[in-house]
Amino acid sequence: MPKKSNRRNFIKNTSLSAAGFFIVPRHVIGKGYTAPSDKLNLAAIGAGGKGQSDLMNSFNNGANNVVAFADVDWNQCKTVAEKFPNAKKYRDFRKMLEVSGKDIDAVTISTPDHFHSTAAMACMQMGKHVYVQKPLTHNIAEARMLTEAARKYKVVTQMGNQGASNPAQKTAMAWFDKGLIGTVNKVEIWTNRPVWPQGIPVPSDKPAMPEAMSAADWDIWLGPAQYVDYHPLYHPFKWRGWWNFGTGALGDIGCHTMDSPFRILGLGYPTEVEASVGQVFIKDWTPEYIPEGCPPSSMVEIKFPATSKNKTPMKMVWMDGGLRPFHPDQLPASEALSPDGGGANGVYLHGSKGLMVIGMYGNNPKIYLNSGEQVNMPSPEKDAPKGLPEWGHQVLWTEACKAGFNSKQHKELTSSFDYSGPLTETVLMGNLAIRSYMLRREVKNAAGRNGLDYYGRKKLLWDGAAMKITNLAEANQFVSRDYREGWKPNAK
Numbered sequence: 001m002p003k004k005s006n007r008r009n010f011i012k013n014t015s016l017s018a019a020g021f022f023i024v025p026r027h028v029i030g031k032g033y034t035a036p037s038d039k040l041n042l043a044a045i046g047a048g049g050k051g052q053s054d055l056m057n058s059f060n061n062g063a064n065n066v067v068a069f070a071d072v073d074w075n076q077c078k079t080v081a082e083k084f085p086n087a088k089k090y091r092d093f094r095k096m097l098e099v100s101g102k103d104i105d106a107v108t109i110s111t112p113d114h115f116h117s118t119a120a121m122a123c124m125q126m127g128k129h130v131y132v133q134k135p136l137t138h139n140i141a142e143a144r145m146l147t148e149a150a151r152k153y154k155v156v157t158q159m160g161n162q163g164a165s166n167p168a169q170k171t172a173m174a175w176f177d178k179g180l181i182g183t184v185n186k187v188e189i190w191t192n193r194p195v196w197p198q199g200i201p202v203p204s205d206k207p208a209m210p211e212a213m214s215a216a217d218w219d220i221w222l223g224p225a226q227y228v229d230y231h232p233l234y235h236p237f238k239w240r241g242w243w244n245f246g247t248g249a250l251g252d253i254g255c256h257t258m259d260s261p262f263r264i265l266g267l268g269y270p271t272e273v274e275a276s277v278g279q280v281f282i283k284d285w286t287p288e289y290i291p292e293g294c295p296p297s298s299m300v301e302i303k304f305p306a307t308s309k310n311k312t313p314m315k316m317v318w319m320d321g322g323l324r325p326f327h328p329d330q331l332p333a334s335e336a337l338s339p340d341g342g343g344a345n346g347v348y349l350h351g352s353k354g355l356m357v358i359g360m361y362g363n364n365p366k367i368y369l370n371s372g373e374q375v376n377m378p379s380p381e382k383d384a385p386k387g388l389p390e391w392g393h394q395v396l397w398t399e400a401c402k403a404g405f406n407s408k409q410h411k412e413l414t415s416s417f418d419y420s421g422p423l424t425e426t427v428l429m430g431n432l433a434i435r436s437y438m439l440r441r442e443v444k445n446a447a448g449r450n451g452l453d454y455y456g457r458k459k460l461l462w463d464g465a466a467m468k469i470t471n472l473a474e475a476n477q478f479v480s481r482d483y484r485e486g487w488k489p490n491a492k
Contacts (some may be wrong), residue, residue, distance in 0.1 A: 001090060002103060004283075005165045008376070009187035015115075016430065017179065020089055021321045025280055030405060031083055038063075039063065039064050040058075040064040040065065040105045040106050040398050040401065040402060041064070041065045041067045041103055041104055041105045041106075042055065042058055042059065042064050042065060042066050042067065042104070042105070042106055042107070042108065042398075043066075043067060043068040043069060043070075043082070043096060043100065043104045043106075043108075043128075044066070044068075044069075044070070044071075044107065044108045044109075044110065045070050045079075045093040045096075045107060045108070045109045045111060045115075045119045045123075046067040046070075046071055046109060046110040046111040046115075046133075046195040047068075047070070047071045047074070047076075047077035047080040048071060048073065048075075048076025048080070048142065048236070049076060049110070049162070049236065050099055050110045050133055051071070051077070051078065051080075051108065051111070052080055052106040053078055053389070053390075054110045054131060054394060055069065055080060055108050055110075056083070056107055057388075057389050057390060057393070057394035057395065058131065058394040058395070058397070058398050060388075060394075060395050060398065063242040063395075063398070064398055065186060066080075066083075066087050066102060067087055067088065067089040067100065067319055068085040068087055068089070068090065068096050068100040068103070068104060069081075069084075069087055069088075069089060069090070069096075070089075070092060070095075070096040070220070071091070071219050071295075072091050072092075072213060072217040072221045072234070072388055073210065073212050073213050073217070073221075073236065074089070074091075074212050075210065075211075075212040076212075076236060079266045079397075085382075085466070088100050091216075091217055091220060091332045092220050093119055093122070094122065094343075097122060097123065097126060097128075100401065101126055101128075105128065105401065106128060106129035106130070106131070106156075106398065107119075107123045107128050107129070107130050107399045108130075108131045108394075109130060109131065109133065109229070110121070110133045110160070111133070111134045111136045112239045112240075112245045112248070112371075112393065113135060113137070113240075113245060113246050113247050113251055114138045114223065114224060114225045114244065114245045115139065115146065115223045115224070116132050116133065116136060116137050116138065116142070117136075117137045117142035117183045117270055117489045118224050118487055118489045119488060120132050120489075121145070121146065121149060121489040121491065122489075122490075124146075124149050124150060124153045124155050124370075125149075125153060125156075125492070126446060127153060127154075127155065128155065129155045129156040129157065129397075129401040130155060130158075131157070131158045131159075131160065131379075131394060132146075132157070132159055132160065133159070133160040133161075133248075133252065133395050134159055134161045134245055134251075134255035134256070134420075134421050134424070134452050135159075135251040135255050135428065136159045136160040136255075136417065136421060136423075137427075138247060138426040138481065139428060139478065139479060139480050139481050140424075140428050140432065140467055140479050140480070141427065141467060141479050142423050142426040142489065143422075143425045143428065144423045144425065144479070144490050145419060145489065146420065147417045147418065147421030147422070148491075149418040149491060150412050150416070150421075151418075154405040155405060156397065156400045156401045156404070156405055156410050156413070157416050157417040158394070158396075158397035158400075158413055158414075158415050158416060158419075159255065159415045159416075159417070159420035159423075159424070160393070160415075161255040161256050161259055161346055161415055161420065161423075162299065162361065162390035162393040162394075162448075163256050163259060163260075163295065163361025163362040163363070163391075164259055164263070164358070164362070164392060164393065164395060164414035164415040164419075164420075165390070165391040165392060165393040165414045165415075166362040166363065166391045167272030168362050168363055168364065168377060169260060169362040169414075171262050171363065171365060171377050172260060172264055172358060173263060173302075173354065174270045174358070175356065175365070175367060175375065175448055176264045176265070176309070176351075177309070178237070179353070180353065180356075180367055180375060181349060181351030181352070181353050181354045181355065181356050181367060181369075181437070182309050182349075182351040182353035182354070183310055183311055183312045183313070183351060183352050183354030184261075184265060184312070184314055184349050184351045185312050185313070185314055185349060185352075186314065186316075186317070186318045186348075187274075187314065187315070187317070187347065187348065187350070188316075188319070188325045188347070188348040188350070189254075189257045189258060189261070189316065189317070189318050189319070189346070189347050190318070190319040190320065190323065190324045190325060190337075190346060191249055191252075191253040191319075191320050191344070191345045192320075192322065192341070192344040192345060192347065193234035193249035193252050193253050193321075193470075194240065194241060194249050194252075194294070194296070194321060194341055195319070196237060196238050196240050196241055196355050197238055197241055198231060198240075198241035198248065198249075198294050198295070198296055198321075199241075199280050199288075199290065199293060199294070199295050199296030199297075200233075200241075200280075200290070200291060200293065201288065201293075202290065202292050203231045203232075203233050204333075206229050206230075206231075207230070207231060207232060208401065212284045213230075214251070218230045219395055220371060222234060222484070224399075224481075224483045224484055224487035224488060224489070225228070225244045225245055225449060225485070226244055226482065226484060227484065228244065234281075238402060240252055240294075240295070241293055241294050242292060242293055243291075243292060243293065243294060243435065244292065246294065246483055247294075247400070247427075247428065247431055248295075248298075248320075248431060248434070249294070249298070249320035249321065250296030250298075250300070250318065250427055250428070250431050251427065251428070251431065252319065253320075253345065253360075254318070254430065255420070255423060255424060255427055256360055256361055257345060257346070257347050257360065258316070258318075258423065258426060259351060259362065259415075259423060260347050260358045260362050260365075261316065261347060261417065262423050262438065263348075263414075263450055264309075264349065265304075265307060265309055265310040265314065266307040266308055266309035266310065266355075267304050267305070267314075267426070268304070268307065268422060268427070268464070269417065269422070269425055269426075269462070269464025269465070270302045270303060270304050270316075270429055270462055270464065271299070271304065271461065271462055271464075272301075272302070272303040272304055272459055272460065272462060273300065273302045273429050273430065273433040273459075273460050274300070274301050274433060274458070274459045274460065274463055275280070275298060275299070275301075275430065275433035275434045275437045276298065276299045276300075276437070277295040277297070277298045277299075277434055277438070278295055278296045278297035278298065278321055280296055283408060289438070289440075291401070291435070291438045294434070295321070295322055295424065295434060296321050297319075297321025297322055297323055298315070298318075298319075298320055298321060298323075298430075298434050299317065299318065299319050299320075299323055299352040300318040300433055300434065301315055301316070301317050302315065302316045302318070302426065302429060302430060303315045303316075304316065306392050308420040311317040316391055318344040318430055323349065324337060324343065325337065325348060328348060328350070328355050328368075328371060330355040330368035330369070331355065331357070331368055335355040338357055338358070338359050339357070339359040339363065339366070340359035340360040340363065340364075340464075341360075343468075345360045346358065346359060346360070347359075347376050353369060353370055354368055354369035354370050354371075355367065355368050364377060365377055372426065376453075378490075384451070393414070393415075395433070396409070396412075396414075397413060400412075400413050410457040414438055425467075427463065431478070432460070432475060432477075432478045433460055434440050434471070435456075435478045436456035436457075436460060436472065436474070436475040436478065437454070437456055437457050438454075438456070438467075439454065439455055439456035439474055439475075440452050440453060440454045440455070440456075441455060455472075455474075456472060456474065456475060458471075459470065460472055461476055467479055
């Protein structure tokens with residue numbers, strides 16, 4: 001096969017290679033055998049933690065190849081290194097794309113949130129299909145940018161909110177489309193997150209770097225984020241609680257739990273958002289002020305106009321950090337708030353005819369009608385792909401990659417960027433309100449004494465098309481972010 005041939009086209013045209021050699025069809029080779037031309041060459045950026053399962057699920061027991069991966073902490077990705085000893089191993093994803101890019105068809109990106117857009121944009125501009133963990137990006141502007149870039153570069157995309165491929169979602173959508181709960185004017189969503197340190201002071205000590213990492217590795221890990229010294233309160237996992245890297249409880253769970261109402265009600269850009277944030281007191285009468293960190297708990301209200309599926313305006317109320325809704329009238333007092341972990345996480349759609357309750361990942365939807373009747377899902381796993389983890393969310397992406405951009409398989413993906421980009425924008429709208437809530441300035445009161453004005457504690461009005469808060473200019477600093485030199489995602 002000539003070096004200049006496009007390997008992805010070669011994958012889709014298996015009868016003859018560009019050089020004229022005959023590729024033996026799999027039905028001739030034998031049942032269960034996958035021809036080399038039917039395999040994707042996969043790479044991973046972030047191969048530990050969730051990156052391990054994303055890559056393994058995409059590998060699909062040998063249906064595809066794993067040719068390379070990049071991770072700055074090789075202690076975190078030992079399992080992947082042992083499973084794929086022939087895969088080329090890199091610390092810097094940019095070097096991986098430079099050296100091994102010609103051998104890569106598709107990339108899983110499972111890094112901390114702050115790194116998603118920089119890595120994804122670099123891959124898409126090279127024509128690589130991408131699977132990106134949730135939330136799609138660290139901020140709203142990046143989500144819009146990646147959504148548009150996927151179309152521009154004609155690549156197949158999927159965000160890692162695996163519940164989007166849960167067949168139970170189709171049941172919940174069908175129930176609503178039949179009018180079982182009527183029109184919805186309120187949605188309540190809650191989570192037990194954060195389950196990592198959050199709402200705590202910024203660390204000031206400087207512990208030693210892990211043995212598996214160097215200062216250069218830490219610089220790569222920081223990527224587009226503002227420089228801070230290494231600390232175990234940042235890496236691994238605990239980065240979620242710091243705005244420099246993570247997106248808090250909303251970013252961790254919002255793309256899972258907001259997905260159901262977003263999909264069921266056909267939601268688009270919201271019009272208003274307002275937040276309320278929990279406080280921590282270490283000194284009497286003086287709440288801690290930690291704008292660098294996500295709060296210990298929050299409540300956010302996001303408003304949406306009527307849609308073609310839901311003919312009335314609707315408000316969505318998000319709660320985290322232990323805050324939960326009270327039992328709705330339709331829900332028996334003896335039942336948990338939701339089927340997820342005894343009510344740890346859940347979704348309520350309050351309709352004019354009844355209540356729909358949904359668990360994490362779209363699981364176990366149930367309807368409690370105003371009449372007292374219940375509607376239960378008969379078989380939650382009936383339509384699930386057999387033998388595939390996470391409802392085949394990654395496998396369906398790899399099959400769409402093989403079929404190509406705008407193929408039937410691509411259009412049937414449940415979380416391509418055309419869908420998950422706007423969903424992520426809505427999730428991150430909540431964080432914009434939370435961060436605006438912490439804005440403050442010094443003022444003098446009527447007696448001439450110094451005081452503080454928390455001027456962002458108000459309803460924020462949103463122009464979705466323009467990505468702009470229209471009634472508080474300072475809030476728009478959270479639509480995007482400041483990038484370290486050389487790391488800004490390049491939307492050329």
